[in-house]
Amino acid sequence: MRLSTLSRTTLAVVTGAILLVVYLPLLVVLVNSFSTSTSLTWPPPGFTLEWWVKAFESEGARQAVATSVLVACASTVVALLLGTLISFALQRFSFFGRETVSLLVILPIALPGIITGIALNNFFRTIAGVPLSIWTVIIAHATFCIVTVFNNVIARLRRMGTSLEEASADLGAGVWTTFRLVTFPQLRSALLAGGLLAFALSFDEIIVTTFTAGSGVTTLPIFILDNMFRPNQAPIVAVIAVVLVVVSVVPIYLAQRLSGSEQTRH
Amino acid sequence: MTTTTTPPGVTRPVPAPRRTAARRSSAFLATHPRVRLGLLLTAPLFWLGVVYIVALALLLVTALWSVDSFTGQVRTEWTFDNIVQVVTGSLYQTVTLRTLGIALAVTVIDVALALPIAFYMAKVATPRMQRILLIAVLMPLWASYLVKAYAWRSVLSQEGILEWLVSPFGGHTPGYGLAATVVTLSYLWLPYVILPIYAGLERVPDSLLEASSDLGGKPGRTFRSVVLPLIFPSIVAGTIFSFSLSLGDYITVNIVGGANQMLGNLVYTNVGAANNLPLAAAIALIPIVIIFGYLALVRRTGALDNL
Structure with missing residues (x-):
């Protein structure tokens, strides 16, 4: 299909915008995990590592x-x-x-x-x-x-x-x-x-x-x-969320390598 | 091990295989394909049949029982009370319509968003860009369901980033409610809709698109008359995910939906707090009937092979 430059650009912009909206909430969670506010306030009033320390010390989370x-x-x-x-x-x-x-x-x-x-x-x-x-x-x-x-x-x-x-x-x-x-x-x-x-x-x-x-x-x-829904625990949830997203890179990488090796073999 | 060299021209007979148990069972299986099939099918059919189909059938049966209001035990006497209550109760009608409305809205939004992004990935982007975009779309799929719902809870909060972004222009965050539920569910199921549509578009040969434009078809016409009919089964396959997953959801509406209830919440309350499994089973029949109706409707499009 011969698409005009305009429609190509429009498609690219729409794709970019959708991906931006897809990633924005995950970024907000990342920033919130360092925020001093426990009620999801934006912009964060201050930054702290308290939640990260608490999350890694949490026995419940580990179990x-x-x-x-x-x-x-x-x-x-x-x-x-x-x-x-x-x-x-x-x-x-x-x-x-x-x-x-x-x-x-x-x-x-x-x-x-x-x-x-x-x-x-x-x-x-x-x-x-x-x-x-x-x-x-x-x-x-x-x-x-x-x-x-x-x-x-x-x-x-x-x-x-x-x-x-x-x-x-x-x-x-x-x-x-x-x-x-x-x-x-x-x-x-x-x-x-x-x-x-x-x-x-x-x-x-x-x-x-x-x-x-x-x-x-x-x-x-x-x-x-x-x-x-517990105000004192919510930032810990944000920390766990960030860790989960980061850890999920491992299976994505593995899946990509698997499908990559498939393509070269066939 | 001793190696014996055979003089050229002399053929040695192949030694008969030793008659071990493995060898005997292998010979038996090789000549009895039905036994092979039986062995392959027994375990999975036992699992899916006993655990799943029997459980589903018994759910139907349980809907016809009742709960003793004094002891809280399930009474195994046949009654249509639960079914009647679910079909005629105004609460159930309202919640069913609300749930259906949400599921339909989510499906429409997801298809509308998935079509351009899938088309760009499959037909416009360079191969390198295509791989990057595919990873970008797949990545949130691996992020946890709860993480994503929680992310929207922070975005839409009264003091959240959306309020901060739009309030200078006089806008306000929709807060927690039905709109937030639709947005979050659309967000959650978007990759499930993009992937089948992208796979469908990949299978559309470029030559057909070129032929269409050679014959004077403008991009819009080519899309409507050539692309859309070819990828229709893939679109339907995507909608099965977004529709079915939205219909049964109750966690997202708990997290971002404020006080609104969906069918899943009613089921959940009756299993847990209200301890009325027969009524919960009767309510669960509503999404089952809707989904089976939808599957029957789309079966002829071949969408089920695209799942």
């Missing part, structure tokens, strides 16, 4: 991070297993009800979190009689994390084709040997990308978590929500 990491790791492992199995079934076989199964996988992410949350809450408490604990959170998280692994692995399987596996079988390798030496190495980066997304999704989840967490289970999002 919340540990709980979140544990939940995210456990649900990522379950999601990796189930997501890989189901992508093989759907990509390599055609069977009755295949469409239904693929809808079943995306349903937990297509339905609002509150529905997943209340359905599982009702299932655990009223029907199964299982008390809510950290395990119920892991089960709930794994359920909606399956789809991220599934999406990545099935896309890879589609691109891989089956010729290499057939060659391996022709050369006498059994099902297990072929998987270990031929299929898995090709899947590795897709598994890493899917697992990374699953981890991030679980680490950040708040709605399903509030419905499935036992009273003693405080993940980081629950900790943030609990403290956000």
